[in-house]
Amino acid sequence: MKKVFVSGCYDMLHSGHVAFFEEAAGHGDLYVGIGSDKTIYELKARKTINTENERLYMVKALKAVKDAWVNSGSGVIDFLDEIKALKPDIFFVNSDGHSPEKERLCKDLGIEYIVSKRVPHGDLPVRSTTALRQECRIPYRIDLAGGWLDQPTVSCCAAGAVLTISIEPDYEFNDRSGMATSSRKKAIELWHTDIPEGDNVKLARTLFCFENPPGSKYVSGSQDSIGIVLPGLNRLIYSGDYWPHTIETVSDNTVLEWLEKRLWLITIFPRAAEYDVLADTDITPENAQRLSCAAADCWQAIMAKDITRFGKAFRESFEAQIAMFPNMVSPHIMEMIEDYGRNESVLGWKISGAGGGGYLILVSEQPVANAIQIRIRR
Numbered sequence: 001m002k003k004v005f006v007s008g009c010y011d012m013l014h015s016g017h018v019a020f021f022e023e024a025a026g027h028g029d030l031y032v033g034i035g036s037d038k039t040i041y042e043l044k045a046r047k048t049i050n051t052e053n054e055r056l057y058m059v060k061a062l063k064a065v066k067d068a069w070v071n072s073g074s075g076v077i078d079f080l081d082e083i084k085a086l087k088p089d090i091f092f093v094n095s096d097g098h099s100p101e102k103e104r105l106c107k108d109l110g111i112e113y114i115v116s117k118r119v120p121h122g123d124l125p126v127r128s129t130t131a132l133r134q135e136c137r138i139p140y141r142i143d144l145a146g147g148w149l150d151q152p153t154v155s156c157c158a159a160g161a162v163l164t165i166s167i168e169p170d171y172e173f174n175d176r177s178g179m180a181t182s183s184r185k186k187a188i189e190l191w192h193t194d195i196p197e198g199d200n201v202k203l204a205r206t207l208f209c210f211e212n213p214p215g216s217k218y219v220s221g222s223q224d225s226i227g228i229v230l231p232g233l234n235r236l237i238y239s240g241d242y243w244p245h246t247i248e249t250v251s252d253n254t255v256l257e258w259l260e261k262r263l264w265l266i267t268i269f270p271r272a273a274e275y276d277v278l279a280d281t282d283i284t285p286e287n288a289q290r291l292s293c294a295a296a297d298c299w300q301a302i303m304a305k306d307i308t309r310f311g312k313a314f315r316e317s318f319e320a321q322i323a324m325f326p327n328m329v330s331p332h333i334m335e336m337i338e339d340y341g342r343n344e345s346v347l348g349w350k351i352s353g354a355g356g357g358g359y360l361i362l363v364s365e366q367p368v369a370n371a372i373q374i375r376i377r378r
Contacts (some may be wrong), residue, residue, distance in 0.1 A: 002028030005088035005111075007071060007079045008097060009035045011048045013058045023116055024092040025064040031086055032059050032068035033079040042074060045175035045185065076174075076269050077101060083109070090114055096171055098370040099267040100336055115370045137194040138187045139377045140167040141180035141227030142263075142352060142361065144302075145317035146295030148324065149238045149288070150221035157285040159239035160292025163299055164227030165259065166234075166377040174267070178353025183224035186211040195229055201247060204229035208243070231377040232256060235299055250303075256376045258305050264371035266340075266360040268333065268351065277327045284324075291320035311347025311363040318350035328353075336360060340368075 004027045010017055024030050035043075037052045048055070052070045059068045071078040076099060083091070083105075090112045093102060098115050106113040146162040149155045173179040187195070190210050195203060208225040222243050223236055232251040236244040250256070298313035322328045333351060340346050340362060348363035362368055 002089035003086060004028045004030050004090045004092055005033065005079075005083055005086055006030065006092045007033035007035070008094075009040050009044075009048065010055050010059055011040070011050055013050075013055070018062065018064070020094060020116060021059075021062055021064040024090075025066075027090050027092065027114070029066040030064055031088065032065055033071040033082050034059060034068060035078055036070050036072075036074075039071070039074050039078045043076070043174050044172050045181065046172075076267070077105065080105075083111070092116060095370055096267075096372045099269070100339075101269065103370075136188060136192075137169065138184055138191065139169060139195075139228050139231075140173055140184060141165070141224060142167055142374070143223055143227065144233075145298035145314060146291060147223070147317075148221075148321055149291060149295070150223040150236065150242070150244070152238075152240050152242060154283055154288050154291070154324070155238035156240035157283060157288035158292045159237065160288070161295045161299060162221075162223045162236045162238065162244075163295060163302075164223055164230075164234050164236065165256075165374075166227055166229075166231050168375040168377050170375060171372065174269075174358065176353070177358030178351065179358065180224040180228055183207065183211055183220060183228055187225075187228055200230050201226075205243070212242075233259065233302070233376070251378065253378070255302065255305070256378070259302065260373060260376055262307060262310070262363055262365055264362045264364055264368040264373060265352075266336075266362065266368070266371050268336070268353075268358060268360055277325055279327055282324050282326070287320060287324045290323065291317060294320050307363070307365055308347060314348030314350060314363050318348075321350075333360075343368075 004024050006024050021030060034052060034055055037048055040048050056068055056070055059065055069082065071082055073080050088111055091102065091106050092114050094116050103113050142165050144163040144165060146160055149160045149162050173181065175181050187207055190207060204226045207229060208222045211225065212219045219242055226234060226236055226247065230249055232249050233256060235248040237246040238244050294313050294317035298310060298317055301309035301313050328351065337349055337360065340349060345364045345366035346362050346368065350361050352358040352361055362371065
């Protein structure tokens with residue numbers, strides 16, 4: 001029998017986990033590496049419901065599993081020592097567990113890499129740990145274009161818009177991944193499980209002030225608070241201040257569906273906590289104006305549902321960002337972008353995280369292999 005390896009958290013064990021194990025075991029003897037409590041906390045910024053010993057006990061009890069253990073490493077590739085020792089024939093992952101780093105590791109080690117289709121067993125419903133937890137419905141946020149214009153040091157050089165979309169928490173996006181996870185933690189601290197009823201702009205301002213009390217050494221951009229609280233697509237126009245002077249919200253379902261079907265996310269890795277994205281900046285009126293123009297083009301392309309123009313403006317906004325903040329990217333990330341850029345159907349790209357990590361976001365009308373898609377909050 002071939003040896004098949006899978007790795008994950010497997011907290012709150014449910015039918016989706018079992019179906020995944022059964023699908024993987026269809027390829028051979030199944031070995032499971034479980035993320036430690038420490039690793040899960042570092043990646044998700046939350047404690048597991050069940051401890052690593054409980055999770056290991058339950059996974060090992062499943063008839064589809066040949067053997068299981070708690071991985072000894074940390075981070076996204078916390079199983080490196082284990083996979084080298086096991087020497088599996090196949091590494092099996094879910095689509096939301098796929099990452100280029102895992103695929104590259106398998107290529108280097110001569111391991112077949114298979115991505116699950118995530119099919120539930122029989123007539124059972126599709127299950128996920130996030131859905132079962134039901135502890136928090138507070139959204140995440142993606143900035144599509146114009147990011148950094150919410151900082152006065154940039155928008156004082158050239159006024160312009162930041163385009164944001166509010167994202168349903170269908171996935172537990174990794175911590176420090178550029179999805180406004182820091183602001184979301186503050187929102188959870190403030191409101192616990194969901195955004196309360198009320199004036200959304202006032203609620204967003206409340207969250208912004210709560211995250212940035214008087215005396216804060218660094219003021220987080222208000223696009224994070226606004227992008228979380230205001231549903232739909234938002235255009236936030238900044239001109240030298242921390243708060244936008246104009247907020248325009250689009251809730252037209254045809255526009256939001258158009259966007260949802262054309263955005264694809266690939267997991268990279270969370271950015272390091274000590275990463276200094278503000279080093280070596282080159283903020284100039286020319287670079288800021290370039291960013292502002294790209295965001296304006298991106299907005300017009302979305303309103304016209306022009307995929308070619310949208311991809312181009314999406315890409316140009318990202319290039320303007322890294323012209324001012326070169327530490328947003330690394331040679332490794334640029335290599336990854338070049339790989340996806342060779343696909344003719346991929347028209348635009350950016351990374352979610354300002355600190356050199358998180359998710360690679362691609363624009364394409366065609367499916368992108370092993371990518372995940374998001375839902376915009378209505």
